[in-house]
Amino acid sequence: MKKEYLHFPLRKHKSISFSARVFLLLLLVSIVLTLGLGKYFTDTAENRLMANIRSLAMSQAKLIASIESIVQSVKTRDIQKLKVIADKLNQDSDYDYVVIGDENSMRLYHPNQDKVGFKMQWNKPGALERGESYFIGGEGSIGNAVRAKTPIFDEQGTVIGVVSIGYLTKNIETSRSELFVQTGATFFGVLVILLFLSWAFSRLIQRQMLGLEPEQITQMVVVQKGIFEAVFEGVIAVDCTGRIININHNARQMLALSEPPNHLIGRSVSELITPATFFVHDIAVTQHDVICVFNGLNVIANRIALQDDNHLMGAVISFRSQNDIESLNAQLTQVRQYVENLRSLRHEHLNWMSTLSGLLQMKEYDQALAMIKGESESQQQLIDALRKQFFDKQVAGLLFGKYHRARELGLQLEFTPGCQLNSLPQQLTSTEFCAILGNLLDNAFEATLKNNRGNKQIELYLSDESAEFVIEIADQGCGFPSDMKEKWLERGMTTKTESVDGHGIGLYLVASYVKRCNGVIIIEDNQPHGTLFSIFIPKVKIQND
CATH class of the missing domain: 3.30.565.10 (Histidine kinase-like ATPase, C-terminal domain)
Structure with missing residues (x-):
């Protein structure tokens, strides 16, 4: 059966429905939230990447500086042996290049043999004298790179050289781009999911609101409240568990419930009305003109089930005092009887008058x-x-x-x-x-x-x-x-x-x-x-x- 709902005209300037407004609001919040989280996680991942590269570069530099054959080759300035060892390390490592110099920062090994014998660039002043390890960035002998530099010590702990491990900036940027693509794809998927959830939520709100706008619902609530209070009978609405949804003034007056409505709504009907059988048993069954006793008052009650798509939501019970109805019926019955009596007397009187008129006319x-x-x-x-x-x-x-x-x-x-x-x-x-x-x-x-x-x-x-x-x-x-x-x-x-x-x-x-x-x-x-x-x-x- 097709449902019919009470519709009220919307204001002319409200061209967008409430569900559409909710969807657009959720869409905006989802986009802002996704972009903000994406930026935060991208920056965090980028910082972590740089920290990992620096830590790895320094660890690799110190490892190479501690290799005995490297130490001996630097100490004896055996450039050929140093080249053999360094070339082999380049094959097994993920750094972009390594440069080895002596205590005066003169290159003993460089991937480009033409630069061997020249002074290393961008050294920290006094670092070799104090045996410090440090990072440095910017333009180097091979290109823009991030470099980790650490000293080489001999057996007596004297600085005899320096190892520089470099990661080219262009390769780091490639890793950053890959990270950005992965993070962007992840958050784009999250955004799509949020959009779908926003759409589903707005549709759910529309169904729960029966396709009505907030202004229409407000008007319906006001009208319902007015109807509830205008009905002469006592009216009580309960849910499936027997808890009061709404109750009007006449019901509270007839049942001697002195508490205000907001204190009664949500309470179990069995706490307030005795017996409560009519309110909680078989409420899906509609009943009319049933004689009941509520709080010692004889009433004639009616019950209508509340259903939405064949789903039982509760029931509405209306009732009036049996004495009032009986008195009204008795009075109506007496009025009808008096009318019949007058009609009978009039009919008999007319017959009697007709007979009398005939006798008079006949003298x-x-x-x-x-x-x-x-x-x-x-x-x-x-x-x-x-x-x-x-x-x-x-x-x-x-x-x-x-x-x-x-x-x-x-x-x-x-x-x-x-x-x-x-x-x-x-x-x-x-x-x-x-x-x-x-x-x-x-x-x-x-x-x-x-x-x-x-x-x-x-x-x-x-x-x-x-x-x-x-x-x-x-x-x-x-x-x-x-x-x-x-x-x-x-x-x-x-x-x-x-x-x-x-x-x-x-x-x-x-x-x-x-x-x-x-x-x-x-x-x-x-x-x-x-x-x-x-x-x-x-x-x-x-x-x-």
């Missing part, structure tokens, strides 16, 4: 007067009887409307002798008690209309004479479905399978109100047809374990 005045008197007395007797038997005006008004509604439907609502109601259960309001009566009577009307074999009569018995409030409603309808007798009090269960109004709330409300009062509901088959609903509510509240 049957005596019969018209008798009809008016009879109808008035009948209505007054019903009103007086209801007011006498049922002290609550709302209950009496409901039964008066239901009586006329039954007549309009072709049914007959009978009040069983002995009906009386002097008080209501302490746990129920007049509206909630009327919701019980109204829903049961509506179901009885509908069931009776479905059965053509019954006598179209519904009987009502309502009494508080004993230690219990008793409500009994018997109809001659189609009977209560046997497969629903064990689960009829579940939310969503309804007998109105052919009606669009069959939302399954009526019986559920009846069950919840009776349960609140620790009452009992018994469903039995009526004779010869129909169903008998019996409700028993104790007058004294029984504490639940």
